[in-house]
Structures are given as structure tokens and as C-alpha cells.
Amino acid sequence: MRNFLLLTILFISFFLNAQNYHQYVNHFIGTGGHGHTYPGPTMPFGMVQLSPDTRIDGSWDGCSGYHYSDSIIYGFSHTHLNGTGVSDYGDIMIMPTMGITSFDPKVYSSSFSHQNEKASAGFYAVHLDKYKIDVELTTSTRVGFHKYQFHQAGKANILLDLNHRDKLLEGEIRIINDRTLEVYRKSHAWATNQQIWSRIEFNQPMEFSKIETNPTSKHTGLIISKKVNKGDEILAKVSLSFTSYEGAKLNATEIPHWDFSKVKQEAESAWNKELSKIEVKSNDKDKLTIFYTALYHTMIQPNIAQDLDGKYMGRDFKVHENPGFDYYTVFSLWDTFRAAHPLYTLIDQKRTVDYINTFIKQYEQGGRLPVWELASNETDCMIGYHSVSVMADAMAKGIKGFDYEKAFEAAKNSAMLDIFGLDAYKRNGFISIDDEHESVSKTLEYAYDDWCIAQMAKILNKPQDYQYFMERSQNWKNLYDAETKLMRPKKNSSWEEPFDGTEVNNNYTEGNSWQYSFFVPHDIPGLIEAHGGKLEFEKSLDQLFTMSSKMAGRHQVDITGLIGQYAHGNEPSHHVAYLYNSIGKFEKTNEKVKFIMDNFYKNSPDGLIGNEDCGQMSAWYILSALGIYSVTPGQIEWATTEPYFDEVKINYENGTSEIIRKKEYQLGQRKYFRNLNHFFNLSGNHLPTIDDIVIVPNFVGSKSFKDQQTIEIKSTEKDVQFYYSIDHAEFQMYKKPFQIKETSFIKAYAQRGEKKSKEVQGLFIKKPNDYSIELLSEYLPHYHGGGPDILLDGVHGTANWKKGDWQGYFGVDFEAIIDLKGTPEISQVSSTFVQDSRSWILMPRKWEVMISNDKGKTYQLFDTVEFEVEPLNDEIFVQMISSKVKKVKANYIKVKAYQFGKLPKGHLSEGENSYVFIDEILIK
Incomplete structure (x- = not known):
């Protein structure tokens, strides 16, 4: 009988364990390397992603706010992105401390060890070494649940830092009573107008001792205090809403009690239900872990973005009523x-x-x-x-x-x-x-x-x-x-x-x-x-x-x-x-x-x-x-x-x-x-097949030329006839390559039977001079712009430098010699540059022009222009830098653009080399 009972218990235990799919999820897969995942708890497709932040600098490997190689925690915020290549989120950051009143992250952060860190479906725990505080986190769909246990007596100061990670545009902190706060945060990062409302509730009375503001009177943080004895616990619930304070208050009712274990168990049950949609059998536990972690990662976004009553913030930044379906974000x-x-x-x-x-x-x-x-x-x-x-x-x-x-x-x-x-x-x-x-x-x-x-x-x-x-x-x-x-x-x-x-x-x-x-x-x-x-x-x-x-x-x-x-x-x-x-x-x-x-x-x-x-x-x-x-x-x-x-x-x-x-x-x-698609209701009308398009022709010929240019028209398609037009004249049949001697706008198309290709067009520009240029510095091969001659071809690059009209130099100054093919009188030398500081491209800090009358044997200074560079200006713009006007004869000109240098403090890539991007050099 005892053996029978033992076998029964073992069978039931095995059966229950077999259905416990969340046990196979390793929340740390992807938190190292370049995976950009986060380990903290969330519900399937939930609004809250409550996770530790170990990176606040917006670095590429810190896009989720966490990287496994780190050993410092700055706090625990309630929104995170899973595996993106751009940094954002990290809203409503809370950090429990002992005695700290500074809002400097370097001061309030704490070291931690992975040995004292644990994560499972709907749960995360870590020990903060600096403060001897055990932190446990769990969530419902719209509410993050915190539990802090203190291992030393003293004054616990919990920091709410709204100035966390991305740029704070607006911040407001409302003290409702000694247990309740309301918070509004508007920020600018990848999402340039991100708004979130929150309600924070504590399980016991707290002291709100210090609201931090900045010069624009935005609330940026709050110190929340409580005297604690060794072993004491403080619980906090943080609800989110994308619509309003009222929405956050309503969403807080998702967890109407203070039973942390119950919320954790409900999260585990929710994850078991989702993960059991695919049941895998294997004796290889690593493979099961990889599979169910992968399935988990597909289920933590898109994220529900509406309140319990269905209200949501639309793309027009207006609050809309319940649409009759679940509204999501993060696509x-x-x-x-x-x-x-x-x-x-x-x-x-x-x-x-x-x-x-x-x-x-x-x-x-x-x-x-x-x-x-x-x-x-x-x-x-x-x-x-x-x-x-x-x-x-x-x-x-x-x-x-x-x-x-x-x-x-x-x-x-x-x-x-x-x-x-x-x-x-x-x-x-x-x-x-x-x-x-x-x-x-x-x-x-x-x-x-x-x-x-x-x-x-x-x-x-x-x-x-x-x-x-x-x-x-x-x-x-x-x-x-x-x-x-x-x-x-x-x-x-x-x-x-x-x-x-x-x-x-x-x-x-x-x-x-x-x-x-x-x-x-x-x-x-x-x-x-x-x-x-x-x-x-x-x-x-x-x-x-x-x-x-x-x-x-x-x-x-x-x-x-x-x-x-x-x-x-x-x-x-x-x-x-x-x-x-x-x-x-x-x-x-x-x-x-x-x-x-x-x-x-x-x-x-x-x-x-x-x-x-x-x-x-x-x-x-x-x-x-x-x-x-x-x-x-x-x-x-x-x-x-x-x-x-x-x-x-x-x-x-x-x-x-x-x-x-x-x-x-x-x-x-x-x-x-045979049954995989059995539930699909296949439908569709039988419309006629579509004939192949006629492939467009290609021009063969340089965009800019000196005296004359031969234009050839080709195609990858056989058995087609070409037609072309010069400067909006009537189209004529193409029989052989032809020459142009002036700037010309050419259009062409291919024809197969009655069917025509799309028209293509090209502007072939006669250079405004016969100057030649020798580069003394080396441009990056992938930012060649078309080679040295593009700096004298009469074609000007636009602010969209990615189109390839600019020549790029990285970590070096630009320097070149221009042969004027004679000894003309010059009065001014100019060049255009583009700045896109987020892409490390900055204006040069100095533009120097030297002239020679002995064909480059000796040079004398013509002019120097100092430029005030704004390296933290995010605007993309094109600007011409010109020498002063003064008449002098020369046959050679040497120009030099001094790159800005290392990216400065305040830039996301501080300390890295910068680029200088140059285009047309104009000589008057």
C-alpha cells in the first residue's frame, strides 16, 4: 500500500511538473552578448515590464536597460524593450536605499552579484550589496509589485527618479496621502513624445521628504522614507496607464490586495497557459530551455496599451474610448x-x-x-x-x-x-x-x-x-x-x-x-x-x-x-x-x-x-x-x-x-x-496572371564630365528596343551610343512589343571648370561620394548625407590640392559640410586656404576661418564655410578642414572619433 501511494504521489508530481513549462525559461538568455533582452518579470503581452536597470547611458548593448556583464544596479523601472537595437523606455524608476538622499545615479546605485540574482516567469529577485536589501518583483498585466526586505536597521530612502535614461520633457509628482503617489512622465528618446501616468501605493504610511525639481520647475524625483528594523519589509504597487491618472488608478485595481505570493503564482499560471500552446518532448534539458525561452520571448510583446475600461492613447495623442478589441503597442x-x-x-x-x-x-x-x-x-x-x-x-x-x-x-x-x-x-x-x-x-x-x-x-x-x-x-x-x-x-x-x-x-x-x-x-x-x-x-x-x-x-x-x-x-x-x-x-x-x-x-x-x-x-x-x-x-x-x-x-x-x-x-x-492548416478558411478569387514587366534600361556614362560625354543605353533584358529624349525633346529610337557636350537631362525607356518599361532619367552635368584635385588625406571607401572629382563637379549634396553625395573622413583632417590649370584671379574659396551629430558627423572646427604661384612648390596662407561647432546639436544641417573676399592670383590652392576631434562629454558616444563630411569646393 505504501509503495502504491508513493508511486501515485510520484506520478502526480511528474504530471504536474510536466505541465510546468515556465520552469524551462531562462530569463538571462540574451541578456549578454548582443541579445538586448531583459530578465525582469512581465505578463504575457503585458503593459508592465518590471526589470532592473544596469545601464543608463543609452548604449547599444544597454538598449533593454540591462546587460549581464554589468555589476551595478541603478534601480527598477517599469517599461523595457525586448531585444531592440535602439534605446528607449525605462519609465518610473524606483530604487530602495539606506540613508541616501542624492539623485546622482553614481551615488544611489548599488553593486550586485549574479549569485544573488534569480529570475523566473513573473518573478525577479536580487540582493543589493551596498544596502543589504533583498528586492523581489512580480507583476500583473498593468501593475508592478515590489517587495523590499531590509537586513539592517536605519532610515530606508526609496528614490523615485523621473530623470532616468531618456530626456525628461515634463514631470509631475502628486502626493495623494501618506501611502499613495501619482506620477506623470513625458520623455523624448526614440519615441519623441512618450507619455505615461502611474499610481504608486505602499502597504504602510511613508514620509515624502524631498521633491526634486529642475530649473524649468519639472518634478524630477522624490525621496520616500521610512525607519526600518532589521527584517522589516516594505511593499509597493506601481500601476501604469498611457492615458491619465484616472486610468492608472483604475488599473491599480488589478491587484486589490497585498499578497505578493498570490500575484507571483497568478503570473506563473498565466505563463504556463501561454507556453503550453506548444508542447515539446525532449530528454535534453538545454534544448527544452532554449525552446521555451524562445517561445517566452515571442510572448512579451506587442504590449497591451489600454486601460481596464478599454481607453487608450491613439496615434493622434488623443484618448479614445474602448474600441471593442485589445489595443497594443510596440510593433x-x-x-x-x-x-x-x-x-x-x-x-x-x-x-x-x-x-x-x-x-x-x-x-x-x-x-x-x-x-x-x-x-x-x-x-x-x-x-x-x-x-x-x-x-x-x-x-x-x-x-x-x-x-x-x-x-x-x-x-x-x-x-x-x-x-x-x-x-x-x-x-x-x-x-x-x-x-x-x-x-x-x-x-x-x-x-x-x-x-x-x-x-x-x-x-x-x-x-x-x-x-x-x-x-x-x-x-x-x-x-x-x-x-x-x-x-x-x-x-x-x-x-x-x-x-x-x-x-x-x-x-x-x-x-x-x-x-x-x-x-x-x-x-x-x-x-x-x-x-x-x-x-x-x-x-x-x-x-x-x-x-x-x-x-x-x-x-x-x-x-x-x-x-x-x-x-x-x-x-x-x-x-x-x-x-x-x-x-x-x-x-x-x-x-x-x-x-x-x-x-x-x-x-x-x-x-x-x-x-x-x-x-x-x-x-x-x-x-x-x-x-x-x-x-x-x-x-x-x-x-x-x-x-x-x-x-x-x-x-x-x-x-x-x-x-x-x-x-x-x-x-x-x-x-x-496534412492537418496543419486545417483551421484556415482558404479563400480567394481567380484573377488573370500578370505579364512580366519590361525591365528599365540603364545609362552608361559618368554623371559629370569635362568636355564631352558618350552615353550608352543598356538593359539586362534581351529583345527590347530603347527610346530616349534629351532635354524634354521628342523621344527617338536608340540605335547606338551618342555624345553630349553640354549639361543634359536624358530620359529613356525600353519597349517589348506593345509593352513599355517605366521611364528612367539622368542629369549629366558638364563641370563648371577644368580644375583637377589631389587628395592628401584618405576618405573612407564606403563614403567615397564618387571619388575625388565629386568635390569639383558642380553637384551639391543635401542634408540626407546617406544618399552618398558626400565624402567622409574619420578621425583625420581633410586636405587637398587643387590645380587651377592656369593662373586666374581668385577672390574666395568655399566648401560645404554636413553635420549629423547623432551619426558622429560634425562640422570642422577650422577651414584653412593656402595659395601657390609656383605650381605647388611653396604656399602662403590665404585665409583661416574658425568655426564654432555645436557637437550636441541634434539637428541635421548643411553649411558653407567661406574664406574672406580678397583678390589674388594663384595656380594651385591647398585647402584643409580640421576635424572636430573626439566626441565630447554629453554625447552618447563620448570619446569616439568624429567624422567630417565635405562636398563641393567653390572657387571664385
Whole structure:
């Protein structure tokens, strides 16, 4: 009988433990390396992310406020971002101390040890060495719950510091009674107008001894005091609201009691419920930990952004009533459209609908769909309009609960705007360097998004819209260079020279040509055909994975996890391993995917190979572990590979489930996926196929020239006829290269049968002089601007220096000699410079001009201009610096721009070298 009871107890214990999925989550995965995650407690998709802050400087590896390599805690704030590459949040920071009354973070911070630190689902604990205080934290959806235990007697001073991390615009602290505070904080960082309200309640009377203000009378902090004995505890509840004090007061009712353990248990139960949507079996505990931590990371954003009564702050910064669905914030769509949102269509359709309804409200209130929305602010970070991918994917899968017509209206609106190069994209069929920075990436991503809009039009039976956006979706072909088999930038409608596919520069978004040249997820057959067939496409894929990982150009911290030029640490590469499936090489997909999972995901603080990016890095792992991936969101087909675990069970919201067994996997077959899409309501109209577009022609010829210029017109497409126009004259047939002798505006198009390409245009400028220039200092190869002659070509760079019109020098002065090809009389020498202090580009502190009458053998000073540089001015501007007017004859001129030097105190990158960016040198 005793044995039977023992077995029964063991069985029950095993069963309960088996359902305890939160036990496998390691909250420190990604807090080291470049993962940018945080370890503190939050609820699934919760408004509160209560976590320790170990970094307050806005550094790149401190984007979440915490880094595992640190040993100092500044406090515990209530909002954090998971794995982003830009710093923000850190609102309502509280720090318990003993006797400290200073608001200097260096004074009130405390050391800590990871040995005395613990984190689990909905819970975090740490010992503050300096004060001998044990801190425990837990949360509900909208309320952070603190418990402080004091191990020495004395005066406990709890600091509320509103001047924490980002720039404080407004601050207000209201003392309601001896247990209750109300707080308002408005700040400026990535989100330039972030507002948050809070209610702070203590479980016992407190003394509010010191409110800190700054010269503008903003409240910046408060000292909250209490005499304590050894072993005493103080509890605090902090509710948040994005709308008002009333909202914060209402949200505080989520926790109407002071039972810390109960809240912790409720958080654990909530996490078990979410994590049990996918049940994984494995004897390898590390793999279980990596899997469930990854699943956890996909579930801590987007974040609920409405009060308990449904009120929320809209994109118009007005408070709106309950919309009838859950309203969210934090949409890192450039990242998450690839895998996170497709994952949600499997295991979280209800929230998928809420996200899309949120998108539609943001369109109605803000004028366009979100790109990277944060706390009601559109940051316009990253590129594309990938909300449409999420909407198209849901519509393709028949997910109901949002207005399809309104979603299509919003999608079409985003595509028809004239921002971020879209005007040129619509006009020319591609974006060039002249039009917009990151021109290649934007062209490719717009083309994919346009395909998504076409699929929405197809479902809604809108044939004209379908045809229009399907044609736009082929615009990738206009930047595909058949010679290099890479996506290549154009300038002045000519291929950019010089070109190196491994170079990281401003023509691509966080990548290079190799990493972007396979981003045609909506037209893989077309990409294969452009390569010359499956064999050539396979060779290109093989080359990507096997070539040297060395890259030219600038160092980009986001590009990590390299296999050849494949970069798993950044999103543009995420679908590429699955492209082998498209040519029947399933074994190569299996090999690459398994290698990535085995080597780039670890059970350690540095266990992520790149930024978590709001769940995308982990979502790739989750889907790949299931043996599937959504190469083309907006299409119901999943690419497949061998499942990573012996058995996985997916529990769907409709009560059904799907079991995926590794032993049933057959290479290239989908046998075990027979039920995976069983709940999707597939729909759509059969509209006609769209003919291939005619690819635009390219000009061959320099943008500037001295005496005359030969212009040639070419195309990657055969059997087309070209037509061109000079200076708005009638178009004429192109038969052979022609010459121009004056500045000329040329337009051209290609024609195949009755079908025409988009018109391209180029301005070819005759130089205003025949001067030559010799550079005495070395510019950065990726900021060449076109070579030395661009400084004398008569073309002026704009404030958007990323378009490549400027020449950049890093940590050195600019110096050059100009040969005037004679001995003219000069009166003034000028040059233009650009400043963008956030990108380390500063105006020079001095401009020096020297002249020579003996062809450079000796020089005498012509003029020196001192410039007052404002290195902390965030404004981007262009300014000309000119010498004084005085007439003198010269045949050589030497110019020198003295760089500012090291970035000063107060700059986020204090102590680093600065750049000087120069363009046109004018001589009168």
C-alpha cells in the first residue's frame, strides 16, 4: 500500500511538473552578448515590464536597460524593450536605499552579484550589496509589485527618479496621502513624445521628504522614507496607464490586495497557459530551455496599451474610448513580419486580429499604417510598410475579426504615399541613390509589400488593384544585375561604380548586397529564372554560405551570426536557408537550419547570435523547431524541414491540436503536415496572371564630365528596343551610343512589343571648370561620394548625407590640392559640410586656404576661418564655410578642414572619433 501511494504521489508530481513549462525559461538568455533582452518579470503581452536597470547611458548593448556583464544596479523601472537595437523606455524608476538622499545615479546605485540574482516567469529577485536589501518583483498585466526586505536597521530612502535614461520633457509628482503617489512622465528618446501616468501605493504610511525639481520647475524625483528594523519589509504597487491618472488608478485595481505570493503564482499560471500552446518532448534539458525561452520571448510583446475600461492613447495623442478589441503597442514590424507574426497566426489568432485592428485604428488616427510604432509614436525606424504583410497573411489564412475592406484601404494608402523614396519608386520602378538612402533595400521590400497588397486585392476581387500592385511587385527586377547576379544600386540611372557585393553601405539596410540579393520572397521562381535556372541559383546560394565572411565598408554591429555572407544575427537573411527547398535541395535546407539551431542558440546569457528584435530571432527558432517556416507571409504554404524534436504538439485556440513527429518526416514531403492548416478558411478569387514587366534600361556614362560625354543605353533584358529624349525633346529610337557636350537631362525607356518599361532619367552635368584635385588625406571607401572629382563637379549634396553625395573622413583632417590649370584671379574659396551629430558627423572646427604661384612648390596662407561647432546639436544641417573676399592670383590652392576631434562629454558616444563630411569646393 505504501509503495502504491508513493508511486501515485510520484506520478502526480511528474504530471504536474510536466505541465510546468515556465520552469524551462531562462530569463538571462540574451541578456549578454548582443541579445538586448531583459530578465525582469512581465505578463504575457503585458503593459508592465518590471526589470532592473544596469545601464543608463543609452548604449547599444544597454538598449533593454540591462546587460549581464554589468555589476551595478541603478534601480527598477517599469517599461523595457525586448531585444531592440535602439534605446528607449525605462519609465518610473524606483530604487530602495539606506540613508541616501542624492539623485546622482553614481551615488544611489548599488553593486550586485549574479549569485544573488534569480529570475523566473513573473518573478525577479536580487540582493543589493551596498544596502543589504533583498528586492523581489512580480507583476500583473498593468501593475508592478515590489517587495523590499531590509537586513539592517536605519532610515530606508526609496528614490523615485523621473530623470532616468531618456530626456525628461515634463514631470509631475502628486502626493495623494501618506501611502499613495501619482506620477506623470513625458520623455523624448526614440519615441519623441512618450507619455505615461502611474499610481504608486505602499502597504504602510511613508514620509515624502524631498521633491526634486529642475530649473524649468519639472518634478524630477522624490525621496520616500521610512525607519526600518532589521527584517522589516516594505511593499509597493506601481500601476501604469498611457492615458491619465484616472486610468492608472483604475488599473491599480488589478491587484486589490497585498499578497505578493498570490500575484507571483497568478503570473506563473498565466505563463504556463501561454507556453503550453506548444508542447515539446525532449530528454535534453538545454534544448527544452532554449525552446521555451524562445517561445517566452515571442510572448512579451506587442504590449497591451489600454486601460481596464478599454481607453487608450491613439496615434493622434488623443484618448479614445474602448474600441471593442485589445489595443497594443510596440510593433517592430520590419523584424516580426517574417516569423513572429506567422507564428501568431498558428497559436494566437485572437491577438493577431487585435494587432490588425490596432493597425487600422492607427491608420485612421495617424494617417498611415504603423512602421515601427512605440507608445503612440511612429518612430519611422527601419523600412517598408510591413503591416500589410501581417494583414495579407491573416486574410490569406481566412482569419476573421477585422474589416478586410478597411485593411485594404489602409494598405493601399501606405503604398501610394510620396515618402521614403516611394515617389521615385512609383515613377521609375526602383529607387536610386539620388532619390533616397538604403535605395536597394527599400525597392526590394516595397516590392514584397506590394505583392501582399495584390493578394489582398485578389481576395476582395479588385482586378485593377491586383494588376497594378502585382506589376509593382516585379520592381525588384530593375535592380537585379545579371552580370554579378546581385541586387545592385543605381545612381543617375546607371549602375553604381565601384561595386563590391560584400560592402556594407547606405544603399542597404543593415546589410550588404549578398545579404539582400535573395530577398524576393514573393517571386522565387522569377529570381531563379533571373539567375539562369536552378543550377545557377544553387551555385549562388552555395557561394553565399561558403564565401569569406569578411565584409568591406563600414562596421555594422547588427550583422552577426555569419556563415559566409549569410548573417543569421539580422533579419534579411532569415528565410534564405529555406530557399534550397525551391530547387529541390531539401537536404541543404535541413543541413543549414540544423547548423543554425545547434550553433546560434545557446542556454547562456550570450545565447542569441544577434538582437532578439521583439521576438523575431526566437520566432525563427520556434518555427524551425517545428519543421516549418513562412518564407512568404501572405501565402499559406509553409516551407518544411526536419523537425528538431522527436515530438511536438501544437494546441490551437479552437480546441484542436496537431502532433508533429520527427520519425514521420520524409525529405521534401509534407505528409505529417496534412492537418496543419486545417483551421484556415482558404479563400480567394481567380484573377488573370500578370505579364512580366519590361525591365528599365540603364545609362552608361559618368554623371559629370569635362568636355564631352558618350552615353550608352543598356538593359539586362534581351529583345527590347530603347527610346530616349534629351532635354524634354521628342523621344527617338536608340540605335547606338551618342555624345553630349553640354549639361543634359536624358530620359529613356525600353519597349517589348506593345509593352513599355517605366521611364528612367539622368542629369549629366558638364563641370563648371577644368580644375583637377589631389587628395592628401584618405576618405573612407564606403563614403567615397564618387571619388575625388565629386568635390569639383558642380553637384551639391543635401542634408540626407546617406544618399552618398558626400565624402567622409574619420578621425583625420581633410586636405587637398587643387590645380587651377592656369593662373586666374581668385577672390574666395568655399566648401560645404554636413553635420549629423547623432551619426558622429560634425562640422570642422577650422577651414584653412593656402595659395601657390609656383605650381605647388611653396604656399602662403590665404585665409583661416574658425568655426564654432555645436557637437550636441541634434539637428541635421548643411553649411558653407567661406574664406574672406580678397583678390589674388594663384595656380594651385591647398585647402584643409580640421576635424572636430573626439566626441565630447554629453554625447552618447563620448570619446569616439568624429567624422567630417565635405562636398563641393567653390572657387571664385
